[in-house]
Each structure stands twice: as C-alpha cells, then as structure tokens.
Amino acid sequence: MTDLSRLTDDLLRAARQAGATAADALAVGGASVSVDVLGGRLEHAERSEGTEIGLRVLVGRRQACVSGSDLTPGSMAQMAERAVAMAREAPEDPHAGLADPDRLARDWNLERLDLVDDGPVPTPADLQEMALRAEAAALDVAGVAQVSSAGAGYGDRRIHLAGTNGFSAGYRRTSTSVSCVAISGEGSGMERDYYGDSRIHRTDLDEPETVGRIAGERAAARHGxxxxxxxxxxxxxxxxxxxxxxxxxxxxxxxxxxxxxxxxxxxxxxxxxxxxxxxxxxxxxxxxxxxxxxxxxxxxxxxxxxxxxxxxxxxxxxxxxxxxxxxxxxxxxxxxxxxxxxxxxxxxxxxxxxxxxxxxxxxxxxxxxxxxxxxxxxxxxxxxxxxxxxxxxxxxxxxxxxxxxxxxxxxxxxxxxxxxxxxxxxxxxxxxxxxxxxxxxxxxxxx
Structure with missing residues (x-):
C-alpha cells in the first residue's frame, strides 16, 4: 500500500527546492469495484485502483496547482518546477495563502467518526449477487416492464493532506452501494424511476430486495x-x-x-x-x-x-x-x-x-x-x-x-x-x- 504521507512530504520538499515560499500537497489513493447486471446476467464489471497527487504552490501571493499520477521522484520534481513556474506568471491574489499554524486542527476522533467498515470486503461475486437480487425484486413488482440497470459497488478511499505550515494528517473512508432503475409501460409511454442506497458500513445498507422493490413500485406508480x-x-x-x-x-x-x-x-x-x-x-x-x-x-x-x-x-x-x-x-x-x-x-x-x-x-x-x-x-x-x-x-x-x-x-x-x-x-x-x-x-x- 502506497505511503501517502511520504508522497506529500516528498512533494513539499520538491516545492521548496523549486523555489516555492509555501505549499500544500494532497495525496488520494484507493480502490473501487462496481458490477452491473441486466436480464439476470452480468452486464459490466469494473475495478479501479490507483493514487493521485496534487500540489499547490505559492510564490508570494501568486499561486498555481498541478496534479498527476506518476509517483516517481523525477516526475514529482518536474511537477513542482512546473507549478512554481506557473505561479510566477500568475496574477497576485492578496487572499491566497495557507492557514496560520496556530489555527490548524489538532484534536479529532477518527474512531468516533466511524468512517471505515472493518468487516469483510465484498467480492465481485458478492456485488453481482446484490445487483441480481435488486433486479429480481424490481421485476416482481406488478406493472414493471423491465429493469434498465441494477448495480452494486464498493469503494475504499484514503487521503493525506500536508502543508509547509506544519499540518500533516489523513484519513480513510469506505462505502458500499446498491441501486436499481426500473421501467413501466412501453414505447412512448415508458416511465422510469429509481432507488439506491449507499453506506459507510455494509450492515447499514438497505437489503437489495428493498432497493429493487422501491424502484419497481416507483416506476409502476408513474405509468400513464x-x-x-x-x-x-x-x-x-x-x-x-x-x-x-x-x-x-x-x-x-x-x-x-x-x-x-x-x-x-x-x-x-x-x-x-x-x-x-x-x-x-x-x-x-x-x-x-x-x-x-x-x-x-x-x-x-x-x-x-x-x-x-x-x-x-x-x-x-x-x-x-x-x-x-x-x-x-x-x-x-x-x-x-x-x-x-x-x-x-x-x-x-x-x-x-x-x-x-x-x-x-x-x-x-x-x-x-x-x-x-x-x-x-x-x-x-x-x-x-x-x-x-x-x-x-x-x-x-x-x-x-x-x-x-x-x-x-x-x-x-x-x-x-x-x-x-x-x-x-x-x-x-x-x-x-x-x-x-x-x-x-x-x-x-x-x-
């Protein structure tokens, strides 16, 4: 797993070496999986994983931002040099600047925020089953002609923010979702409606049958x-x-x-x-x-x-x-x-x-x-x-x-x-x- 705090430290170091008077850096990493079904079969599955970095530099009251996904030292050095060159050409903004160190956040309770589901990560097969259950429940509603999409997904995202004012901290957030779009009627008389739910913790999520039923009932009610x-x-x-x-x-x-x-x-x-x-x-x-x-x-x-x-x-x-x-x-x-x-x-x-x-x-x-x-x-x-x-x-x-x-x-x-x-x-x-x-x-x- 990529060390996001190290990336932000490296970006700040590169910004200082390039001539920035102040800077902050953001690193965002994570993975997501999404599955869509149609007609009781897998329609589409996608997985993405990666890390993005962003750097804001200030040269006096002039600022510029750059971003990228190449995490090599040479690339980050080029990012910083490009950002500083851009900032030097930017108009002055008297309101730009980092937070004063004595105003920075210092105490928080990540455990109380409860932003991470530590339960088993849903597999693509789990997500496909959730989507299929939602689709089947929608089709069981009287008046539903078809389901145009049903899907489920999972995401795990981490961020880290650091600045030359001394701030450096990060956190993580997970999410699980399920959704369904149902259609009633046919031809020019078709009406569609939807329902979906997304939660930090999978155990809080509406059952797929509930999602599909509500989507179906909403679509059927719109007929005519x-x-x-x-x-x-x-x-x-x-x-x-x-x-x-x-x-x-x-x-x-x-x-x-x-x-x-x-x-x-x-x-x-x-x-x-x-x-x-x-x-x-x-x-x-x-x-x-x-x-x-x-x-x-x-x-x-x-x-x-x-x-x-x-x-x-x-x-x-x-x-x-x-x-x-x-x-x-x-x-x-x-x-x-x-x-x-x-x-x-x-x-x-x-x-x-x-x-x-x-x-x-x-x-x-x-x-x-x-x-x-x-x-x-x-x-x-x-x-x-x-x-x-x-x-x-x-x-x-x-x-x-x-x-x-x-x-x-x-x-x-x-x-x-x-x-x-x-x-x-x-x-x-x-x-x-x-x-x-x-x-x-x-x-x-x-x-």
Whole structure:
C-alpha cells in the first residue's frame, strides 16, 4: 500500500527546492469495484485502483496547482518546477495563502467518526449477487416492464493532506452501494424511476430486495403520466428532491458567490431566510455518514454550526480565501481535489423537521403538485428567479390522483424559502437531511 504521507512530504520538499515560499500537497489513493447486471446476467464489471497527487504552490501571493499520477521522484520534481513556474506568471491574489499554524486542527476522533467498515470486503461475486437480487425484486413488482440497470459497488478511499505550515494528517473512508432503475409501460409511454442506497458500513445498507422493490413500485406508480394543468398551485417537494431546493439556499450563502456579490442573499446576513422555528445546521462530525471528516481541505478544524438559526441567516460557507475577501474567519468549509485550489463547500446539512408526515402535508396542501423528480434548471443566482422541469403526481383534496410529467414549476427562491413547511420524513444518513417540503404559490406550466 502506497505511503501517502511520504508522497506529500516528498512533494513539499520538491516545492521548496523549486523555489516555492509555501505549499500544500494532497495525496488520494484507493480502490473501487462496481458490477452491473441486466436480464439476470452480468452486464459490466469494473475495478479501479490507483493514487493521485496534487500540489499547490505559492510564490508570494501568486499561486498555481498541478496534479498527476506518476509517483516517481523525477516526475514529482518536474511537477513542482512546473507549478512554481506557473505561479510566477500568475496574477497576485492578496487572499491566497495557507492557514496560520496556530489555527490548524489538532484534536479529532477518527474512531468516533466511524468512517471505515472493518468487516469483510465484498467480492465481485458478492456485488453481482446484490445487483441480481435488486433486479429480481424490481421485476416482481406488478406493472414493471423491465429493469434498465441494477448495480452494486464498493469503494475504499484514503487521503493525506500536508502543508509547509506544519499540518500533516489523513484519513480513510469506505462505502458500499446498491441501486436499481426500473421501467413501466412501453414505447412512448415508458416511465422510469429509481432507488439506491449507499453506506459507510455494509450492515447499514438497505437489503437489495428493498432497493429493487422501491424502484419497481416507483416506476409502476408513474405509468400513464400526463401533463398537469397550468396555474398557480402549492407544491410539495418529495424528500428525495427536497434537498435540491435547500441546495439553492446553500449555493446562495456560499462564500464564492457572496464575495462576488452574485447571490440573491448577498445582503441577508441577520435577516430571515426561512420560516421562524426552522434551522439549517451543518455537522461534519456525524458518525457513519459519507460527508463527515476530521478536518477541512486546508487543515482547519470542523464542528457543528448553524447556517440558519430560527429562520435567520447566521453564517456564510467560507474557506480561507473567501473569508479573507470578506474580512471574516474561515468556517472550516474548504474542499478540494488534487487539481484545484480549495473552495468553500458544505457537508452534512440538516433542516429542522416538522411534526407532519408526508401524507399529512399533502392533506394540508389540498390540491397541487407532488414533485418526485426534477430535470434541468433556469435559475438566476443574483435575483433568485426559479424555473425547473418536474414530474410527480397530481393531488386533489389531499389525495394522489394520477402521475404527471413534462411540466415546469416557477417562482422566486426568496419567498419560496420563506414559506417552507417541512414534514418529518428526512433520511438521517445522507448528506442533505431534508424532509418533504410544502411550498406555496408556485406557477405550474403543464398541458
């Protein structure tokens, strides 16, 4: 197994020798296996294994990033020389730079995060069996005409981050997944739907039969979909798509957008952006969740915090560079890959749940649209004007009457977010733990 800490040390040494005044290095290694089946037979199997390295160098306030997969000393020396040469030609960025040593993360509990499954690693045969079981369960659902794909996979990923500011640490994360896509109807009347689950620990994973059954039931329920009528109606975003609506809020408070002024919430700090009683909390320290981590991509500590508290916006999502531009401190939200510098991103966000079930939320809505799938988007980051393609189910008097497709829902995100009414059905093992959401006053364009 490749020693990732040695690789990052070697990269930093090469950067110093090439003339960098500061640098950080990231090494990512791991292996993954995926298996797809079709018609009860193996369709595709793939295994990948390797290590990638990335180096960010600073020459004064000029920076550049390079990446590669050649781990030989000569290649790493060339990477460092190329990065320093690029940095010398780059424009000055007064906000670029590594974290101060006294602010670096120093204490964390990897055991508490529980990011590694120490059980037996699933073999390709195990994964094939899981996929076959999911496919068979979907085909057993009345109304399912075919399964277009069923698959399972396993991944084991390790990262190590080091910088000339003295930071050096890494961690490992595993995952196992199973998914299924089912189709109902035929010809131009075909409708498809899906379900999948992915977990750190295989023992937490939904049974393949459950995955296949839910995918099949969803596809069968969509058979015979028609366009809804056009007009202004309330909308319920089903739990599986509600996270996308909250994702627009997260994008609007991301430091990159805020620093450019390219967000409809640029002047909203300290103001109500959600209904009173609702909070949006980020917690990268939750155990057994894929988005958890012991430190951010600049080596800064992470902790639970409220982005929105009791409806009021309390914090941006910041890395070091965006925080410096705004005259603030980083919120520990730096994220990066091997080929790019850090940028702000959120992880493990949870919206306050309400007391109602989704069925009770539909009853409260009365007549309107239940959205279960979304495609495409036309959203203005600066004004919040919102338009997205959608499909789902029409609801009359609180009851689902028939499936609908090929429609568009439109509104403005600022009043939409202020009118949210949450249900109580959020899944608590995913990165965006958001329940079904009722939104008033959207325009639906259908038939």
């Amino acid at each position: 979909a028609i366009k809804p009528r056009t007009g202004a109606f309330p909308v319920v975003y089903d739990e599986r798509v509600a996270g996308q609506l909250i994702g627009h809020l997260l994008g609007a408070v991301n430091g990159s957008s805020v620093a450019r002024g390219a967000t409809f919430l640029r002047d909203a700090m300290g103001e109500a952006v959600l209904p009173a009683g609702l909070s949006l909390t980020e917690d990268p320290t939750l155990p057994r969740i894929a988005g958890s981590r012991p430190f951010d991509a600049e080596g800064l500590p992470v902790a639970s915090r409220d982005i929105v508290r009791d409806g009021v916006l309390r914090s941006w999502i910041l890395d070091l560079a965006t925080a410096r531009r705004l005259g603030l401190n980083s919120t520990g939200n730096a994220s990066r890959g091997t080929s790019s510098p850090p940028s702000p991103a959120s992880t493990n966000v949870r919206l306050t749940q309400g007391p109602a079930t989704r069925a009770e939320l539909l009853a409260q809505m009365g007549t309107g649209l239940l959205i279960t799938s979304m495609i495409g988007s036309s959203i203005s980051a600066t004004t919040g004007d919102y338009s997205r393609g959608a499909s789902g189910f029409w609801v009359e008097n609180g009851e689902i009457t028939h499936p609908v497709n090929e429609c568009t829902v439109a509104g403005n995100l600022r009043p939409m977010l202020r009118s949210l009414i949450p249900a109580n059905d959020a899944r608590l093992h995913v990165g965006r733990q958001v329940p079904s959401l009722l939104v008033e006053g959207l325009t639906i364009a259908g038939g």
